[in-house]
Amino acid sequence: MDRLSTLISNFGVRAGVFHSGGMCGLASYGVDAHDGGHLHLLRSGEVALVTEDGARQKIVEPSLIFFPRRNHHQLLSGEADRTELVCGSLSFDGGHNNPLVAALPEFLVLPTKSLSTLELTLNWLFAEAFGEHCGRLAVMDRLFELLVIQLLRHVLEHRLVSFGMLAGLGDPRLARALNVIHNQPGEPWTVESLASTANMSRANFAAQFREVVGQSPADYLLDWRIGLAQKRLRDGQPIARVAEEVGYDSASALARAFRRKTGSSPRDWLRAQMHAVTTLPRPRVQIVPALPAQAA
Numbered sequence: 246m247d248r249l250s251t252l253i254s255n256f257g258v259r260a261g262v263f264h265s266g267g268m269c270g271l272a273s274y275g276v277d278a279h280d281g282g283h284l285h286l287l288r289s290g291e292v293a294l295v296t297e298d299g300a301r302q303k304i305v306e307p308s309l310i311f312f313p314r315r316n317h318h319q320l321l322s323g324e325a326d327r328t329e330l331v332c333g334s335l336s337f338d339g340g341h342n343n344p345l346v347a348a349l350p351e352f353l354v355l356p357t358k359s360l361s362t363l364e365l366t367l368n369w370l371f372a373e374a375f376g377e378h379c380g381r382l383a384v385m386d387r388l389f390e391l392l393v394i395q396l397l398r399h400v401l402e403h404r405l406v407s408f409g410m411l412a413g414l415g416d417p418r419l420a421r422a423l424n425v426i427h428n429q430p431g432e433p434w435t436v437e438s439l440a441s442t443a444n445m446s447r448a449n450f451a452a453q454f455r456e457v458v459g460q461s462p463a464d465y466l467l468d469w470r471i472g473l474a475q476k477r478l479r480d481g482q483p484i485a486r487v488a489e490e491v492g493y494d495s496a497s498a499l500a501r502a503f504r505r506k507t508g509s510s511p512r513d514w515l516r517a518q519m520h521a522v523t524t525l526p527r528p529r530v531q532i533v534p535a536l537p538a539q540a541a
Contacts, residue, residue: 262333366395
């Protein structure tokens, strides 16, 4: 059972690497309203992470620092820390409505020694980042995207998330029901039929689903269908075809469900999307030099 491929094919990620090398000073991220997520790779040295709530964490070993959505945070290092970083911005299809983004915690800090399945990708990425090969920036962008997919796999396999959709995919029984929703959204699913897929009674399935995923099965199914409809509409598909694909008898039936969920008609929603930022920013992060040690 492949728990990720359908999610990623529908709600993928794009990356833009904007820094690779040494760092000495203070750098701020997630300040702009159009910012998405960030991924920082500490190759060597030390760095202090200051999160939006003011909490400060000293990171003293090679680590992956992952912010799946916009979050104002800072990285701070001094000259003696000998910090080397690779940093990239992330944009998930669907923005904050992306179910993968919504299912992830605010941020993750994971020592790279705990990520054995990511080792080859990390080594390749660092070789590109600190080398002088032609096309290195394009290669790093693709490697960052691959790294995010492998990280999501790691989160699932090690059950690092205890609540939400990813937690549900980590539960062998609930995962079967979630998988059929993701892969066959046009089927006339009911709580009974989903419970049967999970080999559970209706009552136990509904209770377990709400406890782990945080929604009723019906609400999750609605969210998934509308999220898919939004993606298909952005891709230019006609609403009648989209309605059939995601399980509605007609375009008007989809429009009613769409308005209940989003507060807008599909047409108005799509018009608003046309004015949104469509390109992934590659920010130029200003690094403020740190104070000399004797003045700190």
